[in-house]
Amino acid sequence: MLDLIIRQGRVDDEGPLADIGVRDGRIDQVAPAVREEARRELHAGGKVVIPGLIEPHIHPDKAFLEQKMPNRSGTLEEAIRNTAALKARYTAEDVRERAERVLEWAVRRGTTTLRAHPDVDPIEKLMGVEALLALRQAYADVLDLQIVAFPQEGIIKAPGTEELMREAIRLGADAVGGCPYNEAGITETRRHIDICFRLAAQHGLPIDMHVDFADDVDDPRYTTAEYIARKTIAEGYQGRVSLGHVTTLGAVAPEARASLFELLAQAGISIVMLPATDLHLSGRKDRRTVRRGLAPAKELLAAGVNVAISSNxxxxxxxxxxxxxxxxxxxxxxxxxxMGSPGEQMAVLRMATVNAARAIGIGDVYGLAAGRQADLLVLDTERVADVLVDQPDRLYVVKRGQVTVTTHRTVEVHRGPGTRSGERPAAGPSRQADRIREGGVPR
Ligand SMILES: [Zn+2]
Known part of the structure; x- marks a missing residue:
């Protein structure tokens, strides 16, 4: 007897519909027709099924602060300054309430694993880490929550931070964070990176740093990707380092890109793009042809670098x-x-699923295949290729084989007299399901 069967889901636009059988929190089989019985069945009826969404980089402890102190200049400097001022007034209840709202929203929208970066510094101390440790327990049934000890205010610049990071790790943080650009100069920036690697090695933890978040390559504090890649290889840390933002990769001279991107791929570094923030804070000094300030996703993917996305x-x-x-x-x-072609849209969907899973170290247990954790999402659309353009309702979210979210929505259109109620608009031109591919669906 299986625990759950999702019947007739669209897992691949080119293959037949599939049944997905689940036992003991894992996917038991994916087949055109599962013959066994289950304690519960969900009828997908041809709707798309993908593995649960992964949010690999987010800050729940400083969410919902915009109304308290808006960022008037729109720059990174003012964002850090305003947030530091607000942090001084945090209470444990306030942090927990705002962080919980973020987790609730993420779960409702189909995120089944989330990596949080709470600030760890002499202002906030361990308030964010403690709030998230409590929420990790409270949300254990619906969400796997990883916690990164994130020194937003710098390490050298903010004495006492390294000790607080050690304490965060002792309490249960899963990864060592970093913010090496927020130091006084390149010497301190490199020392910051070295401290992160040392802490990680001492505790056997992965590394996840915010780096190289600027428009230009003229300030060496914002061009550390090569240093980090070489250090990753030297320390034997391949596959265990993720870097957020890294927007200056987009400003690297074309002739220098191939060797740098190859080095990042060789180091097994994951790049986590944070487009909502990158687009908002970048290009603020540009008076014409405002730059977008994004890491060059397509070039990085083509070079074999694992690239993910997140809300930040x-x-x-x-x-x-x-x-x-x-x-x-x-x-x-x-x-x-x-990234608009069908193949590129599928690549972006992988950045929110399989690539994001790899970026946070769960690539070997994640995915829509037998033996993998049964974290699944049934979406209100009928082609995998339409998932991003349709932004469909998350009809069912399944976490370790348990249904954790159901969405019911009724929309009625009231047309004038003479039309039949419930009439559907005429279908558009027939679509060719074979335009997609370039790597296929997230599995
Ligand atoms: Zn961040």
Whole structure:
């Protein structure tokens, strides 16, 4: 007896509909027809099924601060300054309430694993880490929550931070964060990176740093990707380092790109693009032809680098927008990174699923295949290729084989007399399901 069967889901636009059988929290089989019985069945009726969305980089502790102190200049400097001022007034209840709202939104929109970066510094101390540790327990049935000890205010610049990071790790943080550009000069920036690697090695943890978040390559504090890649290889840390933002990769001279991107791929570094923030804070000094400030996603993917996306911030000085919705972030990237062809849209969907899973170290247990954790999403659309453009309702979210979210929505259109109620608009031109591919669906 299986625990759950999702019947007749669209898992691949070119193959037949599939039944997905689940036992003991894992996918038991994916087949055109599962013969066994189950305690519960969901009828997908041809709707799309994908693995649960992964949010690999988000800051729940500083969400929803925008209304308290808006970022008037729209720059990274003011975002850090305003947030530091607000942090001094945090209470544990306030942090927990705002963080919980983010988790709630993420779960409702189909995120089944989330990596949070709470600030760890002499202002906030361990308030964010403690709030998220409590929420990790409270949300254990619906969400896997990883916690990164993130030194937003710098390490050298903010004495006492390294000790606080050690304490965060002792309490249960899963990864070592970093913010090496927020130091006084390149010497301190490199020392910051070295401290992160040392802490990670001492505790056997992965590394996930915010780096190279600027428009130009003229300040060496914002061009550390090569240093980090070489250090990753030297320390034997391949596959265990993720870097957020890395927008200056887009400003690297064309002739220097191939060797740098090859080095990043060789180091197994994951790049986590944060388009909502990157687009909002970048190009602020440009008076004409405003730059988008994104890492060059397509070139990086072509070079074999693992590239993921994430929300980063929800409605604060860094990003005044956000729903903690990975499909919304995906569509934003499609628009702004010139990733509109069917194959490119599928690549973006992988950045929110399989690539994001790899970026946070769960690539070997994640995916829509037998033996993998049964974290699944049934979407209100009928082609995998339409997931980003349709932004469909998340009809069912399944976490470790349990249904954790159901969405029911009724929309009625009231037309004038003489039309039949419930009439559907005429179908558009027939679509060719074989235009997609270039790597296929997230599995
Ligand atoms: Zn961030």
């Amino acid at each position: 911030n929800i409605r604060n000085a860094f990003t005044p927008f956000g729903l903690a919705d990975m499909l919304q972030i995906g569509l934003l990237l499609c628009h702004t990174a010139h």
